Amino acid sequence: MYNVRDISLWKEGEKKIEWAKRHMPVLNLIREKFKEEKPFKGITIGMALHLEAKTAVLAETLMEGGAEIAITGCNPLSTQDDVAAACAKKGMHVYAWRGETREEYYENLNKVLDHEPDIIIDDGCDLIFLVHTKRTELLEKIKGACEETTTGIIRLKAMEKERALKFPVMDVNDAYTKHLFDNRYGTGQSALDGIIRTTNLLIAGKTVVVAGYGWCGRGIAMRAKGLGADVIVTEVDPIRALEARMDGFRVMKMIEAAKYGDIFITATGCKDVIREEHFLKMKDGAILCNAGHFDNEVSKKDLEKLAKSIREVRKNILEYDLGDKRLYLLGEGRLVNLACADGHPIEVMDMSFSNQALAARYLLENYKKLEPKVYRIPYEQDLFIAKLKLKSLGIEIDELTEEQKKYLNDWREGT
Ligand code: ADE
Numbered sequence: 001m002y003n004v005r006d007i008s009l010w011k012e013g014e015k016k017i018e019w020a021k022r023h024m025p026v027l028n029l030i031r032e033k034f035k036e037e038k039p040f041k042g043i044t045i046g047m048a049l050h051l052e053a054k055t056a057v058l059a060e061t062l063m064e065g066g067a068e069i070a071i072t073g074c075n076p077l078s079t080q081d082d083v084a085a086a087c088a089k090k091g092m093h094v095y096a097w098r099g100e101t102r103e104e105y106y107e108n109l110n111k112v113l114d115h116e117p118d119i120i121i122d123d124g125c126d127l128i129f130l131v132h133t134k135r136t137e138l139l140e141k142i143k144g145a146c147e148e149t150t151t152g153i154i155r156l157k158a159m160e161k162e163r164a165l166k167f168p169v170m171d172v173n174d175a176y177t178k179h180l181f182d183n184r185y186g187t188g189q190s191a192l193d194g195i196i197r198t199t200n201l202l203i204a205g206k207t208v209v210v211a212g213y214g215w216c217g218r219g220i221a222m223r224a225k226g227l228g229a230d231v232i233v234t235e236v237d238p239i240r241a242l243e244a245r246m247d248g249f250r251v252m253k254m255i256e257a258a259k260y261g262d263i264f265i266t267a268t269g270c271k272d273v274i275r276e277e278h279f280l281k282m283k284d285g286a287i288l289c290n291a292g293h294f295d296n297e298v299s300k301k302d303l304e305k306l307a308k309s310i311r312e313v314r315k316n317i318l319e320y321d322l323g324d325k326r327l328y329l330l331g332e333g334r335l336v337n338l339a340c341a342d343g344h345p346i347e348v349m350d351m352s353f354s355n356q357a358l359a360a361r362y363l364l365e366n367y368k369k370l371e372p373k374v375y376r377i378p379y380e381q382d383l384f385i386a387k388l389k390l391k392s393l394g395i396e397i398d399e400l401t402e403e404q405k406k407y408l409n410d411w412r413e414g415t
Contacts, residue, residue, distance in 0.1 A: 002088035003111070005081040005097040013086030016053040017060070024057055024350040025392035026385055030357050034065030039361050041066035046117030048109060048127040049148065050078040050338050051096045054349035056087050058121075061357050063092065070115035072108040074123040075293075076100040077331060078338035106130075113138060119360055120145035124293045125152035132159070132166060143367040144168040146359040147374075148352065150183065150214065151269045151293035156374050168370035170359040172352070175377040177385040179215050182352040186344030188219025190337035191265060191291040192227065198316045198330050198340040199287060204228030209261035211254065212268035213240040216291055220265050221249055232257045236270075254278050263287045265336070266297035276302040284325035289336040298333045316340050354385050 021028065034040070045062055049055045051073045059069050070093040073079040079096040088094040093115055095108040109127055113135050120142060122128050128145050131138050144167045147153055153173050159165040173179055192203065208229040210221045221231045221244065233244035234254045245251045254274065258281035266273045269292050279302060290297045304310070307320040316339065318329045331339030343349070358381050363370075390397065400408070 002092075002094040003097075003108070004084040004088050004094055007085045007088060009082035010085040010089040011082075013053070013056070013080065013082035013084070014089070016080070016083055017056045017086055020053040020346050020349075021057050023346040024054070024353070026350050026354045026388045027057060027061055027357065029388060030354055031061040031064050034061060034357070034361075038066035039364060043118045043364065044068045044070065044115050045119045045121060045360065046112045046115060046127060047071040047121045048074040048112065049121065049123045050074055050335075050343055051084050051087070051094075052078065052080045052338070052343050053083050054343065054346055054353060056083050058353040058356055059087060059092055060090060061353075062121075062360065063090070065357075065361075068115070069093065070095075070112040070117065072096045072112045073100070073105075074126060075334055075338060076102070076105050077334045078343070080342075110135070116141055118143050119363060121148075121356055121360060122146070122152060123148040125155045128152075128169065129155065132164065139166045142167050144170070144363040144370065146170040146172050146356055146363065148172050148178075148356065149293050150179075150216070153374065154269055160372075160374050165372045165374070167372050168363065168367060169374050170363055171374050171376055172355045172359050175355045175359075175385075176382045177351045177389070178355050178377075181348045182344055183215035184219035184222075186219070186348040186352075187216040187267065187291055187337060188223040190341055190344045191216075191220050191267075191289075192223050193342075194336035194338075194340035195263065195265070195287070195289060195330065198314070198336075199328075201287075203263075206230070206262040207232060207260045209234065209254075209257045209264045210249075211264070211266040211273045211297070212270075212292070213237075213244045214267065214269070216267040218244075218247075220267055220291060221247070224263075224265075225249075229263075232260060255281060258282050261286055263289070264298070265289055265291055267291040268297060269293065271296040272299045272302075273297045275299040276306060279303060279306055279322070279327060282325065282327060285328070286325075287328045287330065288333070289330040289340075290333050291336055293335065295333040295335075298329065300329070300333050303327065303329065351385055351389055354388075355381065358385070 045067045073096040079098045095111040208224040209232045211234045233249045235241035258278040309321045313319045320327045
Protein backbone atom coordinates (compact mmCIF):
# COMPACT_ATOMS: atom_id res chain seq x y z
CA MET A 1 0.00 0.00 0.00
CA TYR A 2 1.23 3.46 -0.72
CA ASN A 3 0.28 7.08 -1.12
CA VAL A 4 2.99 9.09 -2.85
CA ARG A 5 2.99 12.19 -5.07
CA ASP A 6 3.66 10.37 -8.37
CA ILE A 7 4.68 6.72 -8.65
CA SER A 8 6.08 7.29 -12.16
CA LEU A 9 8.99 9.21 -10.61
CA TRP A 10 10.46 5.97 -9.24
CA LYS A 11 13.29 5.65 -11.80
CA GLU A 12 14.85 8.98 -10.78
CA GLY A 13 14.49 7.95 -7.14
CA GLU A 14 16.14 4.62 -7.83
CA LYS A 15 19.16 6.38 -9.37
CA LYS A 16 19.56 8.50 -6.24
CA ILE A 17 19.28 5.41 -4.04
CA GLU A 18 21.90 3.53 -6.08
CA TRP A 19 24.29 6.49 -5.84
CA ALA A 20 23.81 6.67 -2.07
CA LYS A 21 24.29 2.91 -1.72
CA ARG A 22 27.60 3.11 -3.53
CA HIS A 23 28.90 5.41 -0.77
CA MET A 24 27.55 3.55 2.25
CA PRO A 25 30.06 0.72 2.73
CA VAL A 26 29.31 0.06 6.41
CA LEU A 27 25.57 -0.18 5.90
CA ASN A 28 26.17 -2.41 2.86
CA LEU A 29 28.11 -4.88 5.01
CA ILE A 30 25.31 -4.89 7.57
CA ARG A 31 22.82 -5.44 4.75
CA GLU A 32 24.75 -8.52 3.56
CA LYS A 33 24.66 -9.90 7.09
CA PHE A 34 20.95 -9.15 7.47
CA LYS A 35 20.25 -10.78 4.11
CA GLU A 36 21.80 -14.00 5.35
CA GLU A 37 20.46 -14.00 8.90
CA LYS A 38 17.00 -12.42 8.39
CA PRO A 39 16.86 -11.05 11.95
CA PHE A 40 13.58 -9.18 11.29
CA LYS A 41 11.60 -12.06 9.78
CA GLY A 42 7.94 -11.59 10.71
CA ILE A 43 8.59 -8.13 12.17
CA THR A 44 6.94 -4.90 11.04
CA ILE A 45 9.03 -1.76 11.37
CA GLY A 46 7.27 1.63 11.38
CA MET A 47 9.56 4.45 10.30
CA ALA A 48 9.26 8.26 10.33
CA LEU A 49 12.48 9.64 8.90
CA HIS A 50 13.49 12.24 6.33
CA LEU A 51 12.48 10.25 3.27
CA GLU A 52 15.39 10.77 0.93
CA ALA A 53 17.90 8.43 -0.71
CA LYS A 54 20.04 7.48 2.31
CA THR A 55 16.91 6.73 4.33
CA ALA A 56 15.73 4.47 1.52
CA VAL A 57 19.00 2.52 1.78
CA LEU A 58 18.36 2.00 5.51
CA ALA A 59 14.76 0.91 4.87
CA GLU A 60 15.92 -1.50 2.17
CA THR A 61 18.56 -2.93 4.52
CA LEU A 62 15.87 -3.68 7.11
CA MET A 63 13.62 -5.13 4.42
CA GLU A 64 16.42 -7.41 3.24
CA GLY A 65 16.68 -8.48 6.87
CA GLY A 66 13.11 -9.78 6.64
CA ALA A 67 11.13 -6.78 7.94
CA GLU A 68 7.91 -5.41 6.53
CA ILE A 69 8.40 -1.67 6.22
CA ALA A 70 5.82 1.09 6.70
CA ILE A 71 7.41 4.49 6.23
CA THR A 72 6.59 8.20 6.21
CA GLY A 73 8.56 11.44 6.48
CA CYS A 74 9.37 13.28 9.69
CA ASN A 75 9.10 16.77 8.24
CA PRO A 76 6.64 18.07 5.63
CA LEU A 77 9.41 19.50 3.43
CA SER A 78 12.09 16.80 3.56
CA THR A 79 10.47 14.00 1.54
CA GLN A 80 11.84 13.56 -1.97
CA ASP A 81 8.94 12.41 -4.12
CA ASP A 82 11.03 10.35 -6.53
CA VAL A 83 12.66 8.46 -3.63
CA ALA A 84 9.25 7.88 -2.00
CA ALA A 85 8.02 6.45 -5.33
CA ALA A 86 11.07 4.16 -5.60
CA CYS A 87 10.47 2.88 -2.05
CA ALA A 88 6.85 2.08 -2.91
CA LYS A 89 8.03 0.23 -6.03
CA LYS A 90 10.29 -1.90 -3.82
CA GLY A 91 7.27 -3.09 -1.85
CA MET A 92 7.41 -0.83 1.17
CA HIS A 93 4.23 0.78 2.52
CA VAL A 94 4.94 4.45 1.85
CA TYR A 95 2.82 7.42 2.91
CA ALA A 96 4.70 10.63 2.19
CA TRP A 97 5.09 13.54 -0.19
CA ARG A 98 6.89 16.87 -0.17
CA GLY A 99 4.71 19.76 0.96
CA GLU A 100 2.26 17.85 3.15
CA THR A 101 -0.11 20.01 5.16
CA ARG A 102 -0.04 19.59 8.93
CA GLU A 103 -3.17 17.41 8.70
CA GLU A 104 -1.68 15.24 5.94
CA TYR A 105 1.55 14.90 7.93
CA TYR A 106 -0.36 13.46 10.91
CA GLU A 107 -2.59 11.33 8.66
CA ASN A 108 0.54 9.76 7.21
CA LEU A 109 2.07 9.08 10.63
CA ASN A 110 -1.21 7.38 11.54
CA LYS A 111 -1.19 5.33 8.33
CA VAL A 112 2.22 3.96 9.31
CA LEU A 113 0.87 3.07 12.74
CA ASP A 114 -2.12 1.31 11.12
CA HIS A 115 0.41 -1.39 10.12
CA GLU A 116 0.81 -2.16 13.85
CA PRO A 117 4.61 -2.03 14.02
CA ASP A 118 6.70 -4.14 16.38
CA ILE A 119 9.53 -1.61 16.27
CA ILE A 120 9.57 2.13 15.57
CA ILE A 121 12.43 4.01 13.98
CA ASP A 122 11.94 7.71 14.53
CA ASP A 123 13.62 11.04 13.84
CA GLY A 124 12.21 13.78 16.07
CA CYS A 125 9.96 11.52 18.16
CA ASP A 126 6.64 12.36 16.43
CA LEU A 127 5.76 8.71 15.81
CA ILE A 128 6.69 7.62 19.34
CA PHE A 129 4.77 10.58 20.76
CA LEU A 130 1.67 9.77 18.69
CA VAL A 131 1.63 6.18 19.98
CA HIS A 132 1.84 7.46 23.57
CA THR A 133 -0.97 9.98 23.15
CA LYS A 134 -3.51 9.03 20.48
CA ARG A 135 -2.70 5.43 19.52
CA THR A 136 -2.18 3.84 22.92
CA GLU A 137 -3.94 0.64 21.77
CA LEU A 138 -0.68 -0.17 19.92
CA LEU A 139 1.56 0.06 22.99
CA GLU A 140 1.18 -3.58 23.89
CA LYS A 141 2.61 -4.84 20.61
CA ILE A 142 5.52 -2.40 20.33
CA LYS A 143 8.80 -3.85 21.54
CA GLY A 144 10.63 -0.55 21.49
CA ALA A 145 11.96 2.26 19.34
CA CYS A 146 15.14 3.86 18.05
CA GLU A 147 15.42 7.65 17.99
CA GLU A 148 17.80 9.53 15.75
CA THR A 149 18.02 13.14 16.80
CA THR A 150 18.93 15.42 19.72
CA THR A 151 15.49 17.08 19.78
CA GLY A 152 13.74 13.71 19.97
CA ILE A 153 15.99 12.53 22.79
CA ILE A 154 15.23 15.69 24.79
CA ARG A 155 11.49 14.90 24.48
CA LEU A 156 12.04 11.25 25.39
CA LYS A 157 14.09 12.03 28.49
CA ALA A 158 11.28 14.33 29.66
CA MET A 159 8.83 11.45 29.11
CA GLU A 160 11.10 9.04 30.97
CA LYS A 161 11.40 11.42 33.91
CA GLU A 162 7.61 11.65 34.20
CA ARG A 163 7.34 7.85 33.84
CA ALA A 164 5.23 8.46 30.74
CA LEU A 165 7.47 6.37 28.47
CA LYS A 166 5.95 2.93 27.89
CA PHE A 167 8.66 1.04 25.98
CA PRO A 168 12.47 1.05 25.72
CA VAL A 169 14.08 3.51 23.32
CA MET A 170 17.59 3.25 21.92
CA ASP A 171 19.31 6.65 21.88
CA VAL A 172 20.98 6.46 18.48
CA ASN A 173 21.94 10.13 18.68
CA ASP A 174 24.16 9.36 21.64
CA ALA A 175 26.38 6.93 19.70
CA TYR A 176 29.80 8.49 19.08
CA THR A 177 29.75 7.32 15.47
CA LYS A 178 26.49 9.24 15.10
CA HIS A 179 26.68 12.64 16.77
CA LEU A 180 30.41 13.33 16.36
CA PHE A 181 30.08 13.00 12.61
CA ASP A 182 26.42 13.43 11.62
CA ASN A 183 25.60 16.36 13.91
CA ARG A 184 28.96 18.09 13.44
CA TYR A 185 30.31 17.42 9.94
CA GLY A 186 26.93 16.41 8.51
CA THR A 187 24.97 19.46 9.66
CA GLY A 188 28.02 21.67 9.16
CA GLN A 189 28.31 20.86 5.48
CA SER A 190 24.68 20.32 4.59
CA ALA A 191 23.34 23.48 6.26
CA LEU A 192 25.82 25.57 4.28
CA ASP A 193 24.98 23.51 1.19
CA GLY A 194 21.28 24.36 1.62
CA ILE A 195 21.99 28.07 2.06
CA ILE A 196 24.35 28.24 -0.91
CA ARG A 197 22.09 26.25 -3.26
CA THR A 198 19.06 28.33 -2.35
CA THR A 199 20.56 31.81 -2.38
CA ASN A 200 23.51 31.43 -4.79
CA LEU A 201 25.27 34.01 -2.57
CA LEU A 202 28.88 34.21 -1.40
CA ILE A 203 29.68 33.24 2.18
CA ALA A 204 33.14 34.83 2.26
CA GLY A 205 33.04 38.23 3.91
CA LYS A 206 29.56 37.73 5.35
CA THR A 207 28.78 37.84 9.06
CA VAL A 208 27.14 34.54 9.94
CA VAL A 209 25.36 34.27 13.29
CA VAL A 210 25.09 30.71 14.61
CA ALA A 211 22.60 30.20 17.44
CA GLY A 212 23.56 27.22 19.60
CA TYR A 213 26.97 25.63 20.04
CA GLY A 214 26.03 21.98 20.44
CA TRP A 215 27.49 19.48 17.97
CA CYS A 216 25.41 20.91 15.11
CA GLY A 217 26.26 24.53 15.90
CA ARG A 218 29.95 23.68 16.21
CA GLY A 219 29.90 22.09 12.77
CA ILE A 220 28.03 25.00 11.17
CA ALA A 221 30.35 27.59 12.72
CA MET A 222 33.42 25.63 11.63
CA ARG A 223 32.25 25.30 8.02
CA ALA A 224 31.05 28.93 7.77
CA LYS A 225 34.48 30.05 9.00
CA GLY A 226 36.13 27.75 6.48
CA LEU A 227 34.19 29.49 3.70
CA GLY A 228 35.46 32.86 4.85
CA ALA A 229 32.63 34.12 7.04
CA ASP A 230 33.04 36.19 10.15
CA VAL A 231 31.19 33.99 12.63
CA ILE A 232 29.30 35.09 15.75
CA VAL A 233 27.96 32.47 18.15
CA THR A 234 25.04 32.94 20.56
CA GLU A 235 24.51 30.51 23.45
CA VAL A 236 22.64 30.10 26.75
CA ASP A 237 25.07 27.54 28.20
CA PRO A 238 28.13 29.20 29.81
CA ILE A 239 30.48 26.28 29.11
CA ARG A 240 29.53 26.04 25.45
CA ALA A 241 29.77 29.83 25.13
CA LEU A 242 33.29 29.69 26.53
CA GLU A 243 34.19 26.89 24.17
CA ALA A 244 32.92 28.89 21.20
CA ARG A 245 35.04 31.86 22.28
CA MET A 246 38.16 29.70 22.66
CA ASP A 247 37.42 28.18 19.25
CA GLY A 248 37.92 31.70 17.92
CA PHE A 249 34.36 32.99 17.49
CA ARG A 250 32.80 36.18 18.80
CA VAL A 251 30.15 35.37 21.40
CA MET A 252 27.35 37.75 22.33
CA LYS A 253 23.62 37.97 22.98
CA MET A 254 21.28 37.55 20.02
CA ILE A 255 19.93 41.07 20.54
CA GLU A 256 23.46 42.36 19.85
CA ALA A 257 24.31 39.87 17.08
CA ALA A 258 21.03 40.79 15.34
CA LYS A 259 22.60 44.14 14.32
CA TYR A 260 25.59 42.56 12.58
CA GLY A 261 24.37 39.35 10.94
CA ASP A 262 24.00 38.86 7.20
CA ILE A 263 22.97 35.23 7.65
CA PHE A 264 21.41 33.71 10.77
CA ILE A 265 21.39 29.94 11.35
CA THR A 266 19.64 28.40 14.36
CA ALA A 267 20.65 25.00 15.75
CA THR A 268 19.40 24.93 19.33
CA GLY A 269 16.45 22.54 19.64
CA CYS A 270 14.62 25.38 21.44
CA LYS A 271 11.81 27.67 20.28
CA ASP A 272 11.65 31.41 19.49
CA VAL A 273 15.43 31.72 19.40
CA ILE A 274 15.09 34.56 16.88
CA ARG A 275 11.95 36.62 17.49
CA GLU A 276 10.37 40.06 17.17
CA GLU A 277 12.88 42.00 19.27
CA HIS A 278 15.69 40.56 17.14
CA PHE A 279 14.00 41.09 13.75
CA LEU A 280 13.54 44.77 14.66
CA LYS A 281 17.32 45.19 15.04
CA MET A 282 18.33 43.38 11.85
CA LYS A 283 19.82 44.86 8.69
CA ASP A 284 17.89 45.10 5.45
CA GLY A 285 18.42 41.89 3.48
CA ALA A 286 19.31 39.63 6.39
CA ILE A 287 18.85 35.93 5.63
CA LEU A 288 17.27 33.63 8.22
CA CYS A 289 17.32 29.86 8.35
CA ASN A 290 17.13 26.96 10.74
CA ALA A 291 19.11 23.74 11.07
CA GLY A 292 17.28 22.43 14.17
CA HIS A 293 14.64 19.72 13.96
CA PHE A 294 11.48 21.85 14.30
CA ASP A 295 10.45 25.00 12.44
CA ASN A 296 9.89 27.02 15.60
CA GLU A 297 13.44 28.32 16.17
CA VAL A 298 12.91 31.34 13.93
CA SER A 299 9.53 32.74 14.96
CA LYS A 300 7.40 32.78 11.80
CA LYS A 301 4.54 34.04 13.93
CA ASP A 302 6.48 37.21 14.77
CA LEU A 303 7.70 37.61 11.19
CA GLU A 304 4.14 37.38 9.93
CA LYS A 305 3.00 39.87 12.55
CA LEU A 306 5.67 42.41 11.55
CA ALA A 307 5.44 41.96 7.79
CA LYS A 308 3.51 44.39 5.59
CA SER A 309 3.73 41.84 2.78
CA ILE A 310 5.13 38.36 2.18
CA ARG A 311 6.11 36.89 -1.17
CA GLU A 312 8.28 34.17 -2.63
CA VAL A 313 11.22 35.87 -4.34
CA ARG A 314 13.07 32.73 -5.40
CA LYS A 315 12.40 29.03 -4.89
CA ASN A 316 12.51 28.32 -1.14
CA ILE A 317 13.03 32.01 -0.22
CA LEU A 318 10.22 34.00 1.38
CA GLU A 319 10.60 37.76 1.62
CA TYR A 320 9.06 39.47 4.65
CA ASP A 321 8.78 43.15 3.91
CA LEU A 322 8.73 45.02 7.23
CA GLY A 323 8.46 48.46 5.61
CA ASP A 324 11.91 49.73 6.59
CA LYS A 325 13.67 46.45 5.70
CA ARG A 326 13.24 43.10 4.01
CA LEU A 327 14.11 39.84 5.74
CA TYR A 328 14.48 36.53 3.90
CA LEU A 329 13.48 33.17 5.32
CA LEU A 330 14.80 29.98 3.70
CA GLY A 331 12.80 26.74 3.43
CA GLU A 332 9.91 28.08 5.55
CA GLY A 333 12.19 27.93 8.59
CA ARG A 334 12.33 24.14 8.34
CA LEU A 335 15.61 22.20 8.39
CA VAL A 336 17.56 24.10 5.74
CA ASN A 337 19.77 21.12 4.91
CA LEU A 338 16.78 18.97 3.99
CA ALA A 339 14.17 21.49 2.84
CA CYS A 340 16.72 23.25 0.60
CA ALA A 341 19.25 20.47 -0.14
CA ASP A 342 19.65 16.68 0.08
CA GLY A 343 20.34 16.33 3.81
CA HIS A 344 23.64 15.22 5.30
CA PRO A 345 26.42 13.92 3.08
CA ILE A 346 26.08 10.22 2.34
CA GLU A 347 29.22 9.07 4.16
CA VAL A 348 28.08 10.38 7.53
CA MET A 349 24.59 8.91 7.14
CA ASP A 350 26.35 5.61 6.44
CA MET A 351 27.39 5.62 10.10
CA SER A 352 24.15 7.09 11.48
CA PHE A 353 22.00 4.55 9.68
CA SER A 354 24.34 1.67 10.52
CA ASN A 355 23.67 2.67 14.11
CA GLN A 356 19.92 2.65 13.46
CA ALA A 357 20.03 -0.77 11.80
CA LEU A 358 22.12 -2.35 14.56
CA ALA A 359 20.12 -0.64 17.32
CA ALA A 360 16.91 -2.10 15.86
CA ARG A 361 18.43 -5.57 15.94
CA TYR A 362 19.73 -5.03 19.49
CA LEU A 363 16.25 -3.99 20.57
CA LEU A 364 14.67 -7.05 19.03
CA GLU A 365 17.17 -9.36 20.71
CA ASN A 366 17.03 -7.66 24.12
CA TYR A 367 13.63 -6.00 24.56
CA LYS A 368 12.46 -8.56 27.15
CA LYS A 369 15.31 -7.50 29.46
CA LEU A 370 14.84 -3.78 28.90
CA GLU A 371 12.67 -1.34 30.85
CA PRO A 372 10.71 1.61 29.46
CA LYS A 373 13.73 3.89 29.50
CA VAL A 374 16.10 5.66 27.14
CA TYR A 375 19.15 3.44 26.55
CA ARG A 376 22.63 4.30 25.36
CA ILE A 377 23.92 2.45 22.34
CA PRO A 378 26.36 -0.32 23.41
CA TYR A 379 29.95 0.94 23.08
CA GLU A 380 30.86 -2.23 21.16
CA GLN A 381 28.43 -1.16 18.44
CA ASP A 382 30.23 2.19 18.12
CA LEU A 383 33.62 0.46 17.95
CA PHE A 384 32.33 -1.99 15.34
CA ILE A 385 31.06 0.83 13.11
CA ALA A 386 34.20 2.95 13.57
CA LYS A 387 36.45 0.02 12.65
CA LEU A 388 34.45 -0.79 9.54
CA LYS A 389 34.39 2.87 8.49
CA LEU A 390 38.17 3.17 8.92
CA LYS A 391 38.63 -0.01 6.89
CA SER A 392 36.42 1.34 4.12
CA LEU A 393 38.61 4.46 4.06
CA GLY A 394 41.77 2.34 3.80
CA ILE A 395 43.04 3.64 7.14
CA GLU A 396 45.00 1.41 9.50
CA ILE A 397 45.69 2.48 13.07
CA ASP A 398 48.21 1.42 15.73
CA GLU A 399 47.53 -1.21 18.37
CA LEU A 400 48.80 -1.18 21.93
CA THR A 401 51.71 -3.51 22.63
CA GLU A 402 51.35 -5.95 25.53
CA GLU A 403 53.77 -3.77 27.53
CA GLN A 404 51.65 -0.69 26.87
CA LYS A 405 48.45 -2.47 27.89
CA LYS A 406 50.15 -3.52 31.12
CA TYR A 407 51.35 0.05 31.70
CA LEU A 408 47.86 1.47 31.22
CA ASN A 409 46.24 -1.09 33.49
CA ASP A 410 48.76 -1.15 36.32
CA TRP A 411 48.47 1.87 38.61
CA ARG A 412 51.63 0.81 40.48
CA GLU A 413 53.84 1.17 37.43
CA GLY A 414 55.71 4.52 37.34
CA THR A 415 57.03 6.27 34.29
N1 ADE B 1 18.95 12.33 5.73
C1 ADE B 1 18.18 11.38 6.29
N2 ADE B 1 18.00 11.62 7.59
C2 ADE B 1 18.69 12.75 7.87
C3 ADE B 1 18.89 13.51 9.05
N3 ADE B 1 18.38 13.16 10.20
N4 ADE B 1 19.63 14.63 8.95
C4 ADE B 1 20.13 15.01 7.77
N5 ADE B 1 20.01 14.33 6.64
C5 ADE B 1 19.28 13.21 6.67
